[in-house]
Amino acid sequence: MNKKAFDPEYMTQWKREADFLLQKNIHPVYIRSSRYGIPEYKYTKTPELFTALTEFFGQEDIVSKISKFAKGGSEC
Numbered sequence: 616m617n618k619k620a621f622d623p624e625y626m627t628q629w630k631r632e633a634d635f636l637l638q639k640n641i642h643p644v645y646i647r648s649s650r651y652g653i654p655e656y657k658y659t660k661t662p663e664l665f666t667a668l669t670e671f672f673g674q675e676d677i678v679s680k681i682s683k684f685a686k687g688g689s690e691c
Contacts, residue, residue: 624657625664632656632671639667 624644627633633643633656641664643656658664671677 625660626655626657628653628655635671636667641667
């Protein structure tokens with residue numbers, strides 16, 4: 616089995632999501648830049664992380680922005 620088949624860390628490039636997690640006292644394990652210079656925030660997968668993500672993605676304004684982006688909007 617390929618060691619890269621399962622990533623033990625959660626990653627996001629979305630600053631708004633990273634800021635939300637920081638407000639919940641969930642800190643990234645590390646931050647790196649993609650080859651395009653976009654910050655990638657890596658988090659250890661924990662029940663607290665997924666509880667916070669459920670809250671984050673359950674917010675109406677977030678859901679509407681994601682839906683708009685998925686339909687071809689330019690900004691999320």
